Structure formats: structure tokens, C-alpha cells
Amino acid sequence: GSTLQAAASESGRYFGTAIAANRLSDSTYATIANREFTMITAENEMKMDATEPSQNQFSYGNADRIVNWARSNGKQVRGHALAWHSQQPGWMQNMSGTSLRNAMLNHVTQVATYYRGKIHTWDVVNEAFADGSSGGRRDSNLQRTGNDWIEAAFRAARAADPGAKLCYNDYNTDNWSHAKTQGVYSMVRDFKSRGVPIDCVGFQAHFNSGNPVPSNYDTTLRNFAALGVDVQITELDIEGSGSSQAQQYQGVVQACLSVARCTGITVWGVRDSDSWRASGTPLLFDGSGNKKAAYTSVLNQL
Numbered sequence: 319g320s321t322l323q324a325a326a327s328e329s330g331r332y333f334g335t336a337i338a339a340n341r342l343s344d345s346t347y348a349t350i351a352n353r354e355f356t357m358i359t360a361e362n363e364m365k366m367d368a369t370e371p372s373q374n375q376f377s378y379g380n381a382d383r384i385v386n387w388a389r390s391n392g393k394q395v396r397g398h399a400l401a402w403h404s405q406q407p408g409w410m411q412n413m414s415g416t417s418l419r420n421a422m423l424n425h426v427t428q429v430a431t432y433y434r435g436k437i438h439t440w441d442v443v444n445e446a447f448a449d450g451s452s453g454g455r456r457d458s459n460l461q462r463t464g465n466d467w468i469e470a471a472f473r474a475a476r477a478a479d480p481g482a483k484l485c486y487n488d489y490n491t492d493n494w495s496h497a498k499t500q501g502v503y504s505m506v507r508d509f510k511s512r513g514v515p516i517d518c519v520g521f522q523a524h525f526n527s528g529n530p531v532p533s534n535y536d537t538t539l540r541n542f543a544a545l546g547v548d549v550q551i552t553e554l555d556i557e558g559s560g561s562s563q564a565q566q567y568q569g570v571v572q573a574c575l576s577v578a579r580c581t582g583i584t585v586w587g588v589r590d591s592d593s594w595r596a597s598g599t600p601l602l603f604d605g606s607g608n609k610k611a612a613y614t615s616v617l618n619q620l
């Protein structure tokens with residue numbers, strides 16, 4: 319294949335990117351995005367603060383811009399994200415207890431219902447595990463409503479859109495020997511054993527020199543897949559430049575391709591200048607839209 323999406327599809331996988339609604343009017347950006355990618359994640363527009371700015375008043379303008387652009391160009395959409403401790407609307411941030419639990423479930427139900435039939439995969443819950451060595455849950459207002467909040471969110475999402483794949487998504491879960499990875503693994507194993515509706519696990523894959531691509535990435539992906547879920551790389555970016563960056567990208571692609579149930583890879587933005595990493599160059603296209611060495615290594619590896 320001569321594009322990322324064409325090359326990925328040769329093994330039945332997808333290649334995706336995060337899209338910002340306000341960049342779609344930039345023709346260089348839109349041209350690259352349309353040419354190279356086939357799975358689209360809204361970078362911010364489907365998060366809780368964007369879709370429910372006032373309690374029970376839903377706002378889908380920017381999210382719809384992205385969903386409509388994707389669908390009209392024949393692409394699929396990864397919904398991101400229904401429940402998360404971060405980017406909550408102000409009204410939710412200080413809520414607790416039963417009222418927060420119900421507000422969260424209402425949000426999951428309303429948003430998943432609104433988009434029913436249009437979302438390939440939902441990130442139902444994002445970043446619920448703690449960093450460090452505990453392997454346990456992250457403290458958050460949602461976690462304080464009870465440890466079962468995650469499965470409650472998954473059940474609500476399944477009821478609202480039975481056709482969407484439902485994913486748990488997190489970062490720093492790439493290295494098999496990390497406690498956080500083991501914590502998420504235990505949760506997924508438990509969910510599968512009890513019939514909690516979970517279909518996939520997303521690995522954000524934000525890498526830098528302090529958090530490099532682990533050499534056991536394929537082991538991690540394979541072990542999760544063996545639980546009976548699909549796995550995806552969902553927010554890939556790698557700090558650096560030149561051949562060292564290209565080599566690390568290649569390692570991620572290689573790990574995914576070595577696992578049958580690793581169904582796709584999404585990079586977190588189009589050009590370096592679009593990245594959330596303000597000062598870095600972590601993506602596959604430079605600020606002018608030129609293909610970087612990392613692009614070529616990914617394309618050749620796919």
C-alpha cells in the first residue's frame with residue numbers, strides 16, 4: 319500500500335488519527351487526514367466537558383463536525399471517551415456519591431444513544447488506574463462512588479449501543495512488568511469471567527525518553543488478547559526525531575502486527591504542529607505536512 323490506511327488494510331487492520339474539529343478547514347491537514355487514515359478519534363470534542371457542558375444539556379456541534387466528516391469520507395469513528403476523571407464539566411467536578419454515579423451513567427447512556435450506530439468502538443472508561451507501583455485504581459470522584467463504577471459504565475454503554483465495541487483505554491500500560499499493566503489486566507480478566515461487557519483494551523502509547531517503547535510490548539498485547547479481547551494502539555506519539563524515532567515507531571507497529579487480535583493503530587494527531595505536545599515533534603508528518611522518517615518506517619513495516 320502507498321498510504322498508511324492501504325498498508326494496514328493488507329493485514330485487515332486500520333490506521334487512524336485524532337482529529338480536531340477546528341483544523342478541518344486547514345486543507346493541508348484535511349488532505350493528509352483523508353488520504354492516510356481510516357479510523358477517526360475526536361481529540362477533545364466527544365469528552366464529557368464538550369458534550370454535556372451543563373448538566374443534562376447535551377452539545378454535539380463539534381463532535382458532529384468530526385463524525386460527519388469521517389462518515390462522509392468513508393471512515394469509522396472511535397468514540398472518546400464516555401467516562402473519565404479528567405476533562406469533566408465544571409458541574410461534575412465537585413459532585414460525589416449517588417448523584418455523581420447517576421450523572422455519569424446518564425452521560426454514558428445519553429451520548430452512546432445519540433451516536434448509536436455511528437461509533438465503531440467506544441472508549442467507555444479512560445485512565446482509571448493509578449500510576450506507580452500500587453497496581454490499583456486511581457483516586458477520583460468517580461472511583462469514590464464505588465469500585466464498581468467501571469463495570470456500571472460498560473453495562474450502560476452496552477445497553478445504549480449494543481453494536482459498538484466497548485473498550486477500556488489507558489496509558490503506561492505498555493510494559494508487561496509494570497504494576498499498572500497488571501492492574502488493568504486483572505480487571506479485564508475479572509470482567510471477562512463475570513460477563514461484564516468489554517470487547518477491547520486500548521493502549522494510548524504516549525512515548526518519550528523517560529517512557530520508551532518497551533521491548534516486551536508484544537507480550538503485553540498478546541497476554542491481553544488471550545483474555546478474549548481485541549487490543550488497539552489508540553493515541554500513539556513518540557518524542558524524538560530522525561532514525562531513532564523512526565525505529566521506535568517501527569517497534570510499535572511490529573508489536574501490533576505480531577498479535578492477531580491487535581486490530582489497529584491510531585496516532586494522536588496529523589502533523590507535529592497539531593500535537594498536544596506543544597514543543598515536541600512526536601508525529602509522522604512535519605509541520606509543513608511532509609512525511610518524516612517515522613512515516614516511512616511505519617509504512618514499510620505495515
Ligand code: XIL
Pocket residue numbers: 361362444522553594
Ligand atoms: C489531550 C488532547 O490531545 C489535548 O488537546 C487536551 O488539551 C488534553 O487531552 N490521554 C487521552 C487524551 O486519553 O484524551 C488526551 O488528549 C491525551 C492523553
